[in-house]
Amino acid sequence: MVQTVLGPVPVDELGITLMHEHLLIGWPGWEYDAAAPRASLSELVTICTERMLEIKALGVRTLVDPCPMDLGRDVELMARVSQASGVHIVCATGLYKEDQGSPAYFKFRARFADVTSEIRDAFVLELTEGIGSSGVKPGLIKAATGAHQVTPYEEMALRAAAQAACATGVPITTHTEEGTMGREQLDIFAAEGVDLRHVVIGHSCGSADLRYHVELLDRGCLLGFDRFGLEILQPDRLRLAALIGLLGVGFAKQIVLSHDSVWCWRGRPLPLPETMLPHWKPTHLFTNILPRLRDAGVSEDKIETMLVANPRRFFS
Ligand SMILES: [Zn+2]
Known part of the structure; x- marks a missing residue:
């Protein structure tokens, strides 16, 4: 079973799964932008439901x-x-x-004591009792590092995530930047005893370095090729070149696909013309990327493995 926002669901029912998309993001501090427009919950529900129905029509049954x-x-x-x-x-x-989250509270406490266990307890409480008073339980644990370094704060949060995963059996998905720090993330998780088959090193398509990819894959984790369409960070051609190469040498069972799209923003919308990111939407994989994989000779079997079987195994 996997915990969804509406309760536990058998993993066999997950079907085609997008492993990394966002209905709503608010950078910490959005709440102080008093002059920004405020969408109501029902407006956000309408926008997100429309998007969801678009991808449902393309076969998607589950979104992480x-x-x-x-x-x-x-x-x-x-x-x-x-x-x-x-x-x-x-x-x-x-x-x-650290640089774009809300680290101040735990960082301040960490000056005086090791607060890793406090962070772990917060994660475990949400996983076992639910988030706030919502009754909704998370189905996975998120961990994150910035580019080219793991800060002491991030290391604490990663260790806490690993300890919470070991305590509850819930899998981990990560954020990496510029295709770096995947090794260091795995080192921390492994040191805490996490089964790396239930870890996705996210945004690994930010690197086109096959040595980096193969080194991580050889340790048993999954890689997220989960930023298709986000071409201001890495062109899709490079994401595809690396993906097709890895599929060609037998790694279909360790790769998951997504876009990291953001459907709504708290505060003001992203100040970027839509023409700069024309493909950064959750339909892109189905309308543009899968056809390119098929053109390159990738079998339906491998596509199904990445979209259905791998998410199912990750959550099992
Ligand atoms: Zn994300």
Whole structure:
């Protein structure tokens, strides 16, 4: 069984699963932008349900929204959208990377004591009792690092995530930046005793370095090729080149696919013209990327493995 925002669901019912998308993101501090427009919950539900029905029509049955605690996570929104669309949603507990998350509270306490166990207890409480008074339980744990280093704060949050995973059996998904720090994340998880087959090193398509990918894959984890369409960070051609190469040498069972799309923003919308990111939407995989994989000779069997079997095994 996997915990969804509407309760436990047998893993066999997950079907085609997008492993990393966001209904709503709010960078910490959004709440102080007093002059920003405020969408009501029902407006957000309408926008997200429309999107959800678009991808449901393309076959998607489950969506994982690994929004950590500190990026405007809204599980009531997720529950209402899941109810309205009939698509399963799995949400997360966990903390974001230091430079764009909300590290002040635990960082301050960490000056005086080791607070790893406090962070672990917060994750475990959400996993076992639910988030706040919502009754919604997370189905996975999010952990995150910035580019080229793991800060002491991030290491604490990663260790806490690993300890919570060991205590509850819930899997971990991560954020990495510029295709770096996947090794260091795995080192921390392994040192804490996590079964790496239940870890996704997210945003691994931010690197096109096959040595990096193979080194991680050889340790048994899954890699997220989960930012298709986010071409201001890495062109899809490079994501595809690396993906097709890895599929060609037998790694289909360890790769999951997604976009890391964001459907709504708390505060003001992203100040970027949509023309800069024309493909950053959750339909892109089905309309543009899968056809390119098929053109490159990738079998339906491998595509199904990445979209259905791997998420199912990850949550099992
Ligand atoms: Zn994300």
